[in-house]
Amino acid sequence: MASSFPNPSFPHCSFLISNSTSSTHFPLSYPPTSLTVFPQISSTKNGSVSKIHGKFEKFQGETPQDDVLDANPSSSLQQQLSQEVEEDDSCLPSDLEGAVRQSGEAAGLFVSSGGARAIVELLIPQLQFLDDEGAQAELWELSRVFLESLIEETNCEKVKAVFPDAGAAALLEYRWKDASFKISSLSDRKPVDIADEIVVMVVPDYQMLENVQKIAAALSDDPPRPLIMWNPRLISEDVGVGFNVRKLRRYFLSTFTTVYSMRPLPSGAVFRAYPGLWKVFYDDKDRPGRYLLAKELISRPDAGDLEIIFGNVADSDQDPSFLDKAAGVLSSLTRFMKAISK
Structure with missing residues (x-):
C-alpha cells in the first residue's frame, strides 16, 4: 500500500511513500580508519569543485x-x-561539508521516490567520537547542513529534527532561530507531531533504541511518513546485551535502506x-x-x-x-x- 503526496493532510511535500522495506543491513560496528578530518566548516553553500582536485583534500x-x-x-x-x-x-x-550536502541530496531523492526508512552514515573518525572537545558542536552544525540540503531537495516545509537529548535540542533551538525545520529531542514526551512530514533523527544512540523504535512504528501508520536516521549509533558492544535483543535490533535496522555511506579505508x-x-x-x-x-x-x-x-x-x-x-x-x-x- 502506498500513499501519495500532496494530499489534504500533507500539503507541503511532494513524494510517494511505499510501505515496502529494504533488506539492506546496517553494519554493527566499524574498524578504525587512518583518516584525519579537517575541522573547519566552509560557509559556501553551492561551491563547484573541479574534478582535477584531490578527493578529500580537506579531510x-x-x-x-x-x-x-x-x-x-x-x-x-x-x-x-x-x-x-x-x-x-x-x-x-572533495571535503566533509560536500559529503554532508551530498548525503542530504541522496536522502531527498530516496524520499521523493517513495522511500520510507533511510540511514545516512558518515563513518569518519571525527564524527564517531562525540566526547572529543568541540566534536559535538561541529556535529550539530553539520547536521544542519544535512537538514537544509534535504529540505532543498524535497521542497518539504515540515521537517522535524530529533536530537538525542533535551539539552542539545534546547541549545540548538535557541541558536537556530532562523532554522527552516523544527527541533525536538528523543527524551521529549512527544518528540514527533502529526504535522511533521519528514522526521530526521540526528545521531540516535543505543540507549534510546526503544524510543527510536516507537517513533518508527508511529510513522509507519497511515499515512506513512519518512524517517531518516543521520549517523545512528544504535549498536552497543556491551557484553550484557542478550542474543534476542541483538537479533531484534538487527531486524529493526534491516528495515532501513542505507542511502548514503562514506567509509574511508x-x-x-x-x-x-x-x-x-x-x-x-x-x-x-x-x-x-x-x-x-x-x-x-x-x-x-x-x-x-x-x-x-x-x-x-x-x-x-x-x-x-x-x-x-x-x-x-x-x-x-x-x-x-x-x-x-x-
Whole structure:
C-alpha cells in the first residue's frame, strides 16, 4: 500500500511513500580508519569543485599536487581536457561539508521516490567520537547542513529534527532561530507531531533504541511518513546485551535502506549515494589523494567481498607500500568481523 503526496493532510511535500522495506543491513560496528578530518566548516553553500582536485583534500589537510598545475598557465589546456574526462572518483565529495550536502541530496531523492526508512552514515573518525572537545558542536552544525540540503531537495516545509537529548535540542533551538525545520529531542514526551512530514533523527544512540523504535512504528501508520536516521549509533558492544535483543535490533535496522555511506579505508574507500550502486575504491598510486574504482556492487560489500577486491588489486600491483596498506585493510576487516560476531 502506498500513499501519495500532496494530499489534504500533507500539503507541503511532494513524494510517494511505499510501505515496502529494504533488506539492506546496517553494519554493527566499524574498524578504525587512518583518516584525519579537517575541522573547519566552509560557509559556501553551492561551491563547484573541479574534478582535477584531490578527493578529500580537506579531510587529509593536504594540498593536492594538481593545485600546483593551476599556477602554471601552460597547463590550462591540460586542465580543460582533464575536466572533460569522467574520472573514476568524480562521484566522491572533495571535503566533509560536500559529503554532508551530498548525503542530504541522496536522502531527498530516496524520499521523493517513495522511500520510507533511510540511514545516512558518515563513518569518519571525527564524527564517531562525540566526547572529543568541540566534536559535538561541529556535529550539530553539520547536521544542519544535512537538514537544509534535504529540505532543498524535497521542497518539504515540515521537517522535524530529533536530537538525542533535551539539552542539545534546547541549545540548538535557541541558536537556530532562523532554522527552516523544527527541533525536538528523543527524551521529549512527544518528540514527533502529526504535522511533521519528514522526521530526521540526528545521531540516535543505543540507549534510546526503544524510543527510536516507537517513533518508527508511529510513522509507519497511515499515512506513512519518512524517517531518516543521520549517523545512528544504535549498536552497543556491551557484553550484557542478550542474543534476542541483538537479533531484534538487527531486524529493526534491516528495515532501513542505507542511502548514503562514506567509509574511508587505509588504502581506499567504500561509498554509496542513492540511487547509485555501492562502490569500492583504492588509492591511485600515481596521483596522491585520488582514487580508482575497483568494483561496483548491488549491496553493501562485506568483509569477504573487500578481502577479494583488495586482494585482486594487490595481486596486480607490485608496489610494496600498496601491499602493506592492503594487508592493513584485511587486518581491520578481520577485527570488524570478530566484533560483530560477539
